Amino acid sequence: MVLSPQIILFALLPLASSYAVPDSAPVAVAPRHPLITPSPTLQDVASRTIRRRGVIDDLKGDVGSILSGLGSNIPSYVASGVPNFFQDFPTGDKVQSSLGIDDDQLKALPTSVLNIPGYGNWTDQGWNLRFHGNVYKQPNTSESKLNDLANVFLIDTSVEKLPPDQADQARNLTAEIFVVQQSNQNVTFELKPAPKAGGSGEPGGGGAVTPNGGSQQVKFPFPTTAEGDFDAFVAIEGNGLADGNKTSNIQRLNVYTQGSNIGNATSYLVPSTGMTIISDIDDILRITKIYQPKEGLLNSFARPFVQWKDMPDIYSNWSRSIPDAHFHYLTTTPEQITRNYMDFIYKTYPGGSFDTRPLNFSDVQATLSIRKYLLTKIFETYPKRKFVLVADTSNSDVMKDYPQMATDFPGQVQCIFLRNTSATDEGDKFPYDTSGFKNLDKNSYMFFKVPDDLTNLDIQNGKCLNATIQQNVTFGFQGLPFGINLGKGAASRSLRVPTWIVLGLAALAAAFI
Numbered sequence: 468m469v470l471s472p473q474i475i476l477f478a479l480l481p482l483a484s485s486y487a488v489p490d491s492a493p494v495a496v497a498p499r500h501p502l503i504t505p506s507p508t509l510q511d512v513a514s515r516t517i518r519r520r521g522v523i524d525d526l527k528g529d530v531g532s533i534l535s536g537l538g539s540n541i542p543s544y545v546a547s548g549v550p551n552f553f554q555d556f557p558t559g560d561k562v563q564s565s566l567g568i569d570d571d572q573l574k575a576l577p578t579s580v581l582n583i584p585g586y587g588n589w590t591d592q593g594w595n596l597r598f599h600g601n602v603y604k605q606p607n608t609s610e611s612k613l614n615d616l617a618n619v620f621l622i623d624t625s626v627e628k629l630p631p632d633q634a635d636q637a638r639n640l641t642a643e644i645f646v647v648q649q650s651n652q653n654v655t656f657e658l659k660p661a662p663k664a665g666g667s668g669e670p671g672g673g674g675a676v677t678p679n680g681g682s683q684q685v686k687f688p689f690p691t692t693a694e695g696d697f698d699a700f701v702a703i704e705g706n707g708l709a710d711g712n713k714t715s716n717i718q719r720l721n722v723y724t725q726g727s728n729i730g731n732a733t734s735y736l737v738p739s740t741g742m743t744i745i746s747d748i749d750d751i752l753r754i755t756k757i758y759q760p761k762e763g764l765l766n767s768f769a770r771p772f773v774q775w776k777d778m779p780d781i782y783s784n785w786s787r788s789i790p791d792a793h794f795h796y797l798t799t800t801p802e803q804i805t806r807n808y809m810d811f812i813y814k815t816y817p818g819g820s821f822d823t824r825p826l827n828f829s830d831v832q833a834t835l836s837i838r839k840y841l842l843t844k845i846f847e848t849y850p851k852r853k854f855v856l857v858a859d860t861s862n863s864d865v866m867k868d869y870p871q872m873a874t875d876f877p878g879q880v881q882c883i884f885l886r887n888t889s890a891t892d893e894g895d896k897f898p899y900d901t902s903g904f905k906n907l908d909k910n911s912y913m914f915f916k917v918p919d920d921l922t923n924l925d926i927q928n929g930k931c932l933n934a935t936i937q938q939n940v941t942f943g944f945q946g947l948p949f950g951i952n953l954g955k956g957a958a959s960r961s962l963r964v965p966t967w968i969v970l971g972l973a974a975l976a977a978a979f980i
Contacts, residue, residue, distance in 0.1 A: 558694060558826060562645050565616075566606050573647060576604040580654065580730030581802060582722055584664075584809065586795065586820040587736040588848050589711020592702060594736055598656060598722070599698035601802055601826060602691045603646040610638065617641040620768050622761040633769035640768050644803050648695030648826060654687040654724060658703065661719040664733040665794075665818025667779070673786035674794050674817040675717040675735055680707015694826035696802075711738045715791045719818065732809075735793060735820050740851045742881065742927070743793040744785060744819075745842070747858035747865065748808055749800070751886050752778055752816060758861050758888065758895045767804075772811040775886075778918045779815050786817040789927060793852075794819030795845060799838055799864070802826060838864045839871070846876050854879055855926060859886040860899035860914070860946075870903035873911065882931035883912035884921060889946035891916045898946040905942040914938055 563573060580602050587596035608616075614626045617637045626634045659682050665672030683704050691697050708718060717737050724730030737743070749755035754773045756762040766773075786792055794817045798808060802823040809821060822841045846854065856872065858865040865885070873880040883904075888895040904912055910932045915921060920936050932938075939945075943953035 558648055562606070562647050566608055566612070566645060568606050568647075573604060573606070576606065578649060578652070578726065579603055579605055579646075580724040580727040581806070582656075582724050582730040582732040583802065583805070583823060584732045584819070584821045585722070585734040586793070586845070586848070587703070587734065588700075589736075589739055593705060594703050594708060594711060595700040596658075596685075596703050596720075596734055596736065597698070597700045597820075598654075598685070598687055598734075599825070600696070600730070600732075602649045602652045602654060602695045602697070604649060605642065605646045608642060608645060613638040613641050616645060617768065620764055622764055624765075629769055632771075633765075636771070637769045640804055640807065643806065646803065648691075650691055650693045650695060652691040652695070654691070654697055655726075656685045656687065657723040657725065658683050658685060658720045659723070661721040661733045663818070664719050664813065665816060666814045667783040667786045667817035669783070669786060669817075671719075672813075672818040673783065674792060674819055675719040678708050678718040678720070678736075680705070681718070681720050682706060692826075696825050698825060708736065711736065714738060715741060717741075717791055717793050733818060735818075737793045737820075737849065737852075738791070739849065741791050741793060742789050742853050742855065743795055743845070743849065744782075744789075744855045744857065745795045745797055745845065746782075747862065748796055748798045748812070749859075750861055750888055750892075751775060751857060751859045752782075752796075753811060756892065756894055758892075758897055762894070772807060774815055776918050781918045781921050782816045784922075785926070792817075795822070796820070797822040797838070797841055799824045836864065836868070838862075839868045842868060842872055843875075846872060846879060850876075850879075852879070853881040855882045855884070856880060857884045859888045861888045861895055861897070863900065866900050867903055870907055870912075873907055880911065881929055882924075882926055883907075884931070885912070885914050887914045887916055890914075895946075898944045900944050901940050902942050902944075904940060909938075914940065 580600060582598075582600045585597035585599055587594050589595075617626045617640075620641070621637070626637050629637060660678050660680065661675075662677050663671040665674055667673035671677060681703075683706050685701055685703060687697055687699070688701060689697065689699060709716065715738055717735050720734050720736065722732045722734050746752060749757050752775060753766075754775050755766050757767075782794070786794070796808075796812055796816075796819055798805065798821075800808060800823055802825055805821070805823045808823075812819070812821075822845070824837050854872070854876075856869045858869065860866060869880075869883050869885070873883070887899075889897070889899060901914075911929065913920070913932050913936065915933070915936055920933050924930055924933060939952075941952045945952040947953065
């Protein structure tokens with residue numbers, strides 16, 4: 468017999484509401500090995516809660532056995548976790564093999580460079596600028612082959628069924644994925660004053676000024692890694708740049724890569740003090756719906772990027788009202804596909820530096836938690852700056868890492884703003900964990916529903932809470948099916964259920980995605 472998700476949900480509901488679990492001492496559980504930017508999924512943890520983005524074997528068995536035992540036709544991604552379509556992209560030899568390219572053909576291809584907008588800091592020795600990106604070769608892949616490769620990333624459709632403009636974007640993005648990274652390469656850059664960057668509506672794009680000098684050539688001191696990556700701070704000459712201890716202005720420089728006509732970016736020299744706004748992109752600055760696989764894939768691979776409501780107005784206002792604000796956009800999207808992200812930001816939001824998920828995972832910290840690693844890097848680079856952190860509740864690493872930064876770097880986190888996607892998008896069926904906020908000043912963070920909730924806040928003075936916006940933070944897992952919230956906050960319901968029932972309810976609710 469085949470049961471619908473609705474039938475199964477209602478079958479489990481009486482169990483969830485009546486099952487009593489006796490109080491007992493917590494059972495010690497060995498720590499799990501974390502994933503790099505794990506995908507939205509369900510994870511068993513010792514506190515009888517569930518998490519997104521990080522499925523483990525025993526949970527697969529629990530939920531999978533429940534679903535298979537019921538004989539349901541629920542999609543497989545409900546039991547195994549929403550697939551992270553930003554994982555496991557092919558690199559190097561795998562690309563070369565899949566495209567059938569021999570070494571001679573590869574050697575004949577021109578070398579290209581992905582140059583990611585960087586940030587620089589002032590020291591006693593002068594300015595240091597971070598250069599980071601990737602060196603690669605892009606094979607000449609036929610349209611039919613690109614169609615085949617692109618179709619792997621689409622659900623219930625194909626490139627051939629998409630409108631022509633979306634089909635073209637899907638093929639272009641797939642071509643960016645199937646590139647061959649170049650190791651042991653030397654890179655040289657040309658720096659020049661940047662007249663503009665970003666689309667905030669201000670002269671030059673907001674967020675920085677054009678310096679009076681700074682033109683120079685910089686040879687990157689290290690060859691590229693085995694994955695073609697380069698990432699390091701390099702000392703640069705003043706050559707007319709304002710000293711970082713004598714100006715509050717952020718100075719922007721265009722960075723051109725020698726030998727590559729597409730390896731260009733705008734980087735930012737950021738003084739030691741001031742305000743930096745670190746922002747995620749997906750589902751906070753643009754509509755992605757990463758928690759709905761089919762929509763998330765189409766919105767990322769085929770459809771034009773679309774801003775989320777009037778969020779550009781909020782950022783434009785911050786750019787005008789917060790003196791010398793530095794914008795830093797941090798996405799854990801793999802660097803191969805971030806050109807669309809950078810182009811979208813450049814056209815829609817104030818100009819700013821970027822961080823993406825690098826291909827080189829040799830650093831242990833980056834391997835275990837790339838977002839935390841990148842956040843720590845910029846916090847440590849500017850120990851005297853204040854930070855405003857912006858994202859949404861659909862990222863479990865955000866929900867853990869943002870409040871942790873406030874603990875690890877006391878006095879530096881000015882505000883945390885999180886869009887509550889569970890409350891604003893019925894397609895987000897997965898819960899979010901607010902336990903990390905328990906010991907933070909309640910005025911230092913806010914969960915909001917629409918961009919207008921962020922207006923008229925005195926961010927400079929640490930007034931981050933709009934008193935008219937109800938918070939209902941329980942300091943536990945929230946957004947569970949049927950309004951269940953775990954924790955001890957005012958919004959939580961007194962309900963204790965065994966793990967498999969809570970997991971089953973959440974997994975089955977996801978079937979409505």
